[in-house]
Structures are given as structure tokens and as C-alpha cells.
Amino acid sequence: MSAPATIEIKDEIATITMNDGKANAINPTMLEALNACLDQAEKEAKVLILTGREGRFSGGFDLKLMMSLPGEEVKALVDGGGKLAYRLFNFPMPVISACNGHGVAMGCFILLSSDVRIGTAGAFKIGANETQINMVLPIFASELVKARVATDYLTRSMVFGELFDPDTAIKAGYLDQVVEADALMATAQGFAEGLKPLSSPSLTGNKRLLREETLATIKASLPWD
Numbered sequence: 020m021s022a023p024a025t026i027e028i029k030d031e032i033a034t035i036t037m038n039d040g041k042a043n044a045i046n047p048t049m050l051e052a053l054n055a056c057l058d059q060a061e062k063e064a065k066v067l068i069l070t071g072r073e074g075r076f077s078g079g080f081d082l083k084l085m086m087s088l089p090g091e092e093v094k095a096l097v098d099g100g101g102k103l104a105y106r107l108f109n110f111p112m113p114v115i116s117a118c119n120g121h122g123v124a125m126g127c128f129i130l131l132s133s134d135v136r137i138g139t140a141g142a143f144k145i146g147a148n149e150t151q152i153n154m155v156l157p158i159f160a161s162e163l164v165k166a167r168v169a170t171d172y173l174t175r176s177m178v179f180g181e182l183f184d185p186d187t188a189i190k191a192g193y194l195d196q197v198v199e200a201d202a203l204m205a206t207a208q209g210f211a212e213g214l215k216p217l218s219s220p221s222l223t224g225n226k227r228l229l230r231e232e233t234l235a236t237i238k239a240s241l242p243w244d
Contacts, residue, residue: 024052026059032211033064037071042078045125049081050099057106065218066211067110069133070117070204074143079124082152098241100125101159105237107132108163108230111223113214117207118194123148123182130193131163134226135210138185138194139203145188150180158240166233168192 023039035056037043060067071077080100085093107114107129116133122145130136130145138145147164149156156164161177168176172191175181188194198206227234 022052022055023049024056026056028060028063031063031065031215032068032208033060033066034068034070035060037069037077040072041075042121043071043075043126044078044081044084045096045100045103046081046084047096047099050096050103053103054106057110061111064112065215066113066115068115068117068204068207068211069107069129070207071119073200074120076116076118076120076122077126077129078121079126097157100128101157101237101241104128104132104159104163105234105241108237109227109234111220112218113211113222115207115210115214117203118145118185119200119203121145122193125160127193128160128163131167135207135214136194136196137203137206137210138188138197139200140185140197141200143185144182145185145193146180146182146191147176148180148182150178152180159237162233162236162240166230 024035024037027034035053039049080096085096114133115135116130118130118136118138120139120141120143122130124147127146147156147160156177164177169190169192176191183191185194185197189197
């Protein structure tokens with residue numbers, strides 16, 4: 020069985036593609052594959068593009084799996100998602116998410132962890148629906164929402180768990196731009212080419228200065244080996 024996330028590096032631009040053939044659910048297998056790809060990107064690239072498959076960026080944590088796990092394993096999975104979000108938010112190069120469609124729950128937290136977020140036009144839903152599925156946001160997720168979602172949309176996003184279409188997701192702060200599906204990757208590539216000359220220790224340092232309080236709170240909420 021092929022890995023649910025793969026990487027291609029060309030001209031110092033790494034493109035990580037999530038494709039499990041379904042909803043690109045975040046589970047231990049996906050987390051392991053994503054982190055392996057990120058390890059390679061850190062060594063070989065200057066800009067990262069993260070994308071999914073047609074119609075699906077990520078549907079969030081694998082809820083079916085979570086319902087079958089004991090409590091400590093559920094916590095470990097959620098912590099793994101938190102560590103992924105922390106890593107992306109703190110990544111030492113520009114991170115561009117090319118959101119192919121739905122980006123729900125952990126999928127939207129990946130968007131909030133990215134520097135540039137490009138969405139696909141269409142009947143897609145983006146946002147943190149935890150209230151609607153009777154869940155409380157973990158600290159990493161709530162901190163990302165508070166840091167990046169527009170003030171006028173905070174209650175709708177975090178308290179009501181509202182999901183937004185791509186155009187409204189721009190206003191809410193989950194996306195920066197929406198394009199047609201056939202232009203998504205070309206647009207992401209254009210951003211990557213423009214950001215590549217800026218990829219440097221100074222960019223990394225300024226990114227971390229901007230986000231230091233959020234990063235510190237997220238880091239303190241997670242277990243580390």
C-alpha cells in the first residue's frame with residue numbers, strides 16, 4: 020500500500036501531496052508520512068507546498084478510528100496533530116497550503132498553520148466544526164483560531180463551529196485567495212517562486228517573532244519526548 024502522503028522536490032520547492040484515496044483523514048499513518056516528508060523538505064527545499072487530492076484537502080482527524088481507540092491513544096493522536104500544526108506554524112521556510120476542496124477540523128488547522136492559503140472555488144466547506152460534533156477544541160487548535168481567524172468570525176468559528184464556503188473563508192481568515200481548480204497548483208507554484216528568494220534565517224526568525232506567544236502556548240500544551 021502506498022504512503023498517504025508523498026513528496027516531490029523540484030528547483031528547491033517541495034510539494035507534499037496528501038492522498039489516502041478518501042478524506043485524507045489525519046491518523047497515525049498519515050502523521051508518520053507527513054512528518055517523513057517534512058523531514059526531507061527541511062533538508063532539501065526552500066519553500067513548501069502542501070496539498071491534497073481533488074475535492075479533499077483534509078477532512079480532519081479519523082473519527083471512525085478515534086471511536087475505536089482507548090482514551091490514551093485518542094489523546095496521543097490529537098497530540099500528534101498538535102505537533103504537526105506546531106511544526107508547520109514554526110517551519111523554517113515559507114509554507115503554502117493549496118486547499119483542493121474541503122478543509123475541516125484538523126484540515127483547517129493545517130491551513131491556519133500555513134503562511135499562504137490558496138483555496139479551490141466550489142461547494143466546499145472550511146472551518147472548525149468541533150462544537151457541531153460535540154467536541155472541545157484542543158489548545159493547539161484554539162490558539163491557532165485565536166491567532167489567525169478574523170475577530171468578527173471568532174464566535175462563529177470557535178463557539179458555533181460554523182463551516183464556511185471558500186469565499187467566506189477568506190473573510191474569516193482561513194484562506195488568502197480562491198482560484199478555479201485548474202489554476203490551484205500553478206498559483207501555489209507562483210507564490211513559491213516569489214517567496215523562494217526570501218527563504219532565509221531572517222525570514223524564519225521574523226516568523227517566529229510574530230508567532231512566539233502562540234507557539235509558546237501550543238508547545239507547553241503538548242507532550243514532548
